[in-house]
Amino acid sequence: MEATYQTKAIILSRQPFRENDCRVIVYSRDRGKIDLVARGTKKISSKLAGHLEPFNLSDLMVARGRQYDYIGAAISQNCYYNIKSDSEKTACAGQAANIFNKLIKPGERGERLFGLLLDFLETLNKNQLSVINYQLFYHFFALSMLVELGYRPELYKCVICGNKILPNGNQFDFLKGGLVCAICRKNNKNKQVLPISADCIKVLRLAVESDLNKLIKLKISDKLIKEINNIIGSFYNYNFI
Ligand SMILES: [Zn+2]
Numbered sequence: 001m002e003a004t005y006q007t008k009a010i011i012l013s014r015q016p017f018r019e020n021d022c023r024v025i026v027y028s029r030d031r032g033k034i035d036l037v038a039r040g041t042k043k044i045s046s047k048l049a050g051h052l053e054p055f056n057l058s059d060l061m062v063a064r065g066r067q068y069d070y071i072g073a074a075i076s077q078n079c080y081y082n083i084k085s086d087s088e089k090t091a092c093a094g095q096a097a098n099i100f101n102k103l104i105k106p107g108e109r110g111e112r113l114f115g116l117l118l119d120f121l122e123t124l125n126k127n128q129l130s131v132i133n134y135q136l137f138y139h140f141f142a143l144s145m146l147v148e149l150g151y152r153p154e155l156y157k158c159v160i161c162g163n164k165i166l167p168n169g170n171q172f173d174f175l176k177g178g179l180v181c182a183i184c185r186k187n188n189k190n191k192q193v194l195p196i197s198a199d200c201i202k203v204l205r206l207a208v209e210s211d212l213n214k215l216i217k218l219k220i221s222d223k224l225i226k227e228i229n230n231i232i233g234s235f236y237n238y239n240f241i
Contacts (some may be wrong), residue, residue: 004063004072007031010117011056012101012153018237021064024052024071025101026060027117032109033101036060036075037068043080051076056081060165080125089124092134096120096141101241103145116144116212136225139232149210151239154178155205160188167198172231174238192238194204207232 009028017023022041027033035048047099051058053075083089098130100117120141129137156165158181159173169182174192179201203224207215220228 002064004061005031007034007060007062008077008189009058010121011052011058012097013054014038014041014052018226021047022052027100027104027114028060028109029111029114029184030109031107033106034062036062036071036170036212037065038071038074040157042219044069047136048074054097055080055082057118057121063191073155074092078102078121078125080121081123083121088131088134088180093121093124095138099142099145101235110134110148113145113148114195116148119212120150123216127216129216132222132225134218135229137216139229140212143204143207143232144212146236151177151235152208153204153235155201155208158184160184163202170196171202171225172196172235184205194234195229195230197224197227199224200231203228204231213229 007028009026009029011029012025015039017215020042022038023155024038025033025034026036038048038052040046041052048071052071053065056076057078058074059077063070063072064095072166083093096117104113124137127170134205138148153172154177157163158165159176159178160180161184165179165181169185171193172178173180174188175190179196180193182189203218203220206218
């Protein structure tokens with residue numbers, strides 16, 4: 001195994017570790033999620049610390065150690081200044097980094113996951129939203145992650161009878177992972193369900209098929225945002241909490 005390696009990575013979290021060091025969890029483009037140690041980064045004078053702030057996209061040089069791998073050098077490619085200077089954006093990015101860190105296992109890798117997280121940060125950095133829209137944007141990210149991890153909800157056919165879903169009278173069944181049609185709904189005994197409107201179905205279909213930078217431009221009423229957040233949040237909770 002090589003003694004050092006270079007990698008491009010997004011910083012997910014940074015925690016104090018030992019007397020002067022930090023433990024840094026990153027998602028790297030070619031090695032997936034890795035747990036690293038940065039020496040001396042608790043000192044204010046540390047040159048490394050600024051390049052290892054959460055949400056930074058940085059080029060890292062990593063030295064292999066017996067117990068831990070150490071960050072030897074780091075250079076930020078993007079600090080996402082607009083996210084860090086806005087508390088609402090910071091909170092939104094924090095939620096996204098949290099679920100990403102929670103759902104992705106160490107070593108789990110994929111260019112598409114890296115690309116998704118990068119898109120999320122780039123799009124959040126560029127766009128100014130209202131509080132409720134930040135929640136929606138976070139939920140779009142969460143749904144995209146679930147799809148990427150193999151939890152794509154069935155949004156076109158009834159998960160019970162297999163018939164095409166018509167616009168009205170449907171429900172989302174979290175146990176079965178998709179929509180139940182207006183007819184099957186009457187006999188569905190499962191309690192892990194929510195009614196779902198025709199507009200919510202349309203947005204969810206777009207959300208599993210479109211990029212985040214397209215989704216952020218959708219104009220959606222506050223009432224519909226609440227419904228979408230509730231459905232995606234419940235779908236996530238059902239599978240992972
Ligand atoms: Zn049906």
